[in-house]
Amino acid sequence: MSEFDFDLSSIQDARDLARKGLVAEEKLKNYTFEEIDKIIKAIAEAGEAHAKELAELAVEETGFGKVKDKIYKNHMASGLLYEQIKNEQTIGIIAADEKAQTLTVADPVGLIMGIVPSTNPTSTVLYNAMIAIKSRNPIIFSPHPKAAKCSLRTIEIVNDAAVNAGAPENIVQGLSKLSMEATNELMHSKEVKLIIATGGPGMVKAAYSAGKPAIGVGAGNSPAYIERSADVKKAVRNIMASKTFDNGTICASEQSIITETCNRDEVIRELKAQGAYFMNKEETDKVCKLLFKNGTSMNANYVGRSAKVIADAAHINVGPYTRVLVGEQFGVGPEFPLSYEKLTSVLGFYTVENWEEACDLSIELLQNGIGHTMSLHTEDKEIARKFSVKPASRILINTGGTMGGTGLSTGLPIALTLGCGTMGGSSVSENVGPKHLINIKKLVYGIKDAYTLVENDELFKKYHPEEFANYSTNNCELTFDNLAGLKNDKLPEYNSSKNYFEYSTGCNVCKDNKEDKRPSVTEEGLDLEALQKMLDELVHAFKGE
Numbered sequence: 400m401s402e403f404d405f406d407l408s409s410i411q412d413a414r415d416l417a418r419k420g421l422v423a424e425e426k427l428k429n430y431t432f433e434e435i436d437k438i439i440k441a442i443a444e445a446g447e448a449h450a451k452e453l454a455e456l457a458v459e460e461t462g463f464g465k466v467k468d469k470i471y472k473n474h475m476a477s478g479l480l481y482e483q484i485k486n487e488q489t490i491g492i493i494a495a496d497e498k499a500q501t502l503t504v505a506d507p508v509g510l511i512m513g514i515v516p517s518t519n520p521t522s523t524v525l526y527n528a529m530i531a532i533k534s535r536n537p538i539i540f541s542p543h544p545k546a547a548k549c550s551l552r553t554i555e556i557v558n559d560a561a562v563n564a565g566a567p568e569n570i571v572q573g574l575s576k577l578s579m580e581a582t583n584e585l586m587h588s589k590e591v592k593l594i595i596a597t598g599g600p601g602m603v604k605a606a607y608s609a610g611k612p613a614i615g616v617g618a619g620n621s622p623a624y625i626e627r628s629a630d631v632k633k634a635v636r637n638i639m640a641s642k643t644f645d646n647g648t649i650c651a652s653e654q655s656i657i658t659e660t661c662n663r664d665e666v667i668r669e670l671k672a673q674g675a676y677f678m679n680k681e682e683t684d685k686v687c688k689l690l691f692k693n694g695t696s697m698n699a700n701y702v703g704r705s706a707k708v709i710a711d712a713a714h715i716n717v718g719p720y721t722r723v724l725v726g727e728q729f730g731v732g733p734e735f736p737l738s739y740e741k742l743t744s745v746l747g748f749y750t751v752e753n754w755e756e757a758c759d760l761s762i763e764l765l766q767n768g769i770g771h772t773m774s775l776h777t778e779d780k781e782i783a784r785k786f787s788v789k790p791a792s793r794i795l796i797n798t799g800g801t802m803g804g805t806g807l808s809t810g811l812p813i814a815l816t817l818g819c820g821t822m823g824g825s826s827v828s829e830n831v832g833p834k835h836l837i838n839i840k841k842l843v844y845g846i847k848d849a850y851t852l853v854e855n856d857e858l859f860k861k862y863h864p865e866e867f868a869n870y871s872t873n874n875c876e877l878t879f880d881n882l883a884g885l886k887n888d889k890l891p892e893y894n895s896s897k898n899y900f901e902y903s904t905g906c907n908v909c910k911d912n913k914e915d916k917r918p919s920v921t922e923e924g925l926d927l928e929a930l931q932k933m934l935d936e937l938v939h940a941f942k943g944e
């Protein structure tokens with residue numbers, strides 16, 4: 400079979416999935432809260448039941464991360480996520496504002512396409528399927544080619560669980576014939592209404608270029624600043640737990656540590672005590688050659704690997720308990736490759752004089768992962784606030800990046816798609832959840848009389864009266880009430896039998912001229928010129944001239 404034939408069949412596959420997804424969309428949009436709850440509960444239970452199997456598959460297929468932590472990610476994206484979202488209102492009328500007289504109505508966005516990263520290939524499927532269905536949307540996944548088997552197995556498990564719990568057929572599907580053409584076909588298909596792109600920069604960019612709403616996660620490059628007031632032992636413990644979780648594959652995990660001259664030695668001591676190996680310049684260079692292709696882009700062969708695997712590959716002799724490799728850096732940019740995102744068990748290490756320098760350095764580092772996440776370890780609340788202006792959507796205090804950013808150890812919603820805001824080219828800066836997958840509609844009652852709205856607008860009355868008058872000639876009788884109301888002694892009398900106002904100027908104007916919305920000519924034969932004159936008189940009267 401030629402390459403061209405292959406592309407054609409994968410494109411046909413994408414079209415079939417889109418068509419079936421649309422059928423599911425039509426059915427799912429009528430599901431009730433209870434029906435949806437039953438489905439996502441069943442998915443959560445299936446996710447928990449298969450968490451180990453899927454974790455093992457993912458590690459075997461990709462070589463990234465650790466089975467135990469991937470089991471936890473699957474648990475997080477099923478059981479924990481279910482507990483978090485089960486009571487969330489995502490269907491029909493979800494809020495009412497008595498005072499504003501508005502009802503908020505949630506509608507599904509429709510068929511979603513999800514791009515799955517190779518770093519979280521099973522947990523992202525569980526998580527995106529759960530949040531999509533919670534908002535009554537079917538979803539089609541485009542798995543990463545290097546993790547297709549485990550992603551497709553997860554899709555099968557999730558779809559079976561959902562359908563058994565009453566969901567329409569094909570509520571969760573995946574491209575099985577993988578090609579960039581098929582992914583593109585799906586992205587651009589009219590059936591797909593929204594794309595969630597979690598993955599490498601190329602795919603995220605492609606999603607944004609598909610000409611439809613897309614929620615993309617850009618690259619991260621999270622610095623962790625250990626400020627002088629920090630509890631160093633606790634800070635290092637949090638960083639190490641986060642950095643070693645699934646061998647650093649979560650994009651909110653720390654990529655470098657910033658210390659101050661005054662606590663540098665203590666931080667180094669503590670890092671070493673907790674399993675960090677400090678590489679010398681030569682060792683750092685060797686590791687960087689492995690970690691990066693073309694100087695600064697991640698080499699997938701060393702993503703999500705243990706410190707020992709990387710050290711062995713670089714011929715560095717490290718002890719059996721080494722958890723993380725650390726390389727000191729003196730700047731940001733291609734000459735200092737560890738200043739870029741690594742997603743593995745390696746950290747850059749910086750020393751600054753004070754928090755102002757730490758601020759500047761954080762901003763520089765964040766340029767390579769703008770809008771994503773940074774963390775700060777400090778007991779000084781004022782310093783923490785100063786960092787609130789940094790270009791990161793999550794500024795985490797006294798916690799690990801992985802656990803904090805994904806909402807496991809913080810008050811953030813649990814998520815595996817972390818918005819990066821417009822800074823990072825993303826339409827969302829929050830942790831993505833069901834609320835980002837609904838269209839919000841409003842049922843709105845009138846609470847002000849539209850008829851008298853303009854005349855009762857105090858600010859509008861302050862306008863220059865002449866402008867007011869000119870405006871009036873081209874508008875309806877409402878304006879006459881308004882003008883007349885400006886000077887009480889000029890108030891016109893309403894002649895109800897003839898349905899017109901009798902003005903003291905001698906002009907009479909119809910109240911209800913619905914046809915052209917302009918003051919109409921009355922029985923007295925008032926024309927527009929006369930009308931303007933009358934208005935001028937009223938203005939003069941108002942000004943006391």
Ligand SMILES: CC(=O)SCCNC(=O)CCNC(=O)[C@H](O)C(C)(C)COP(=O)(O)OP(=O)(O)OC[C@H]1O[C@@H](n2cnc3c(N)ncnc32)[C@H](O)[C@@H]1OP(=O)(O)O
Nearest residue numbers: 516518541542543578579582597598599649650697699815
């Ligand atoms: C909360 C969180 O943790 S979310 C985590 C999300 N972040 C990430 O995944 C980190 C970003 N990921 C990356 O940078 C990369 O995916 C790495 C470094 C992990 C792995 O890199 P690689 O596998 O070498 O490259 P990459 O992921 O870009 O894709 C490899 C190829 O598959 C293609 N591909 C990726 N996804 C798809 C897809 N869904 N359909 C078709 N093709 C795809 C890419 O276009 C690329 O093709 P190319 O080689 O012709 O350019």
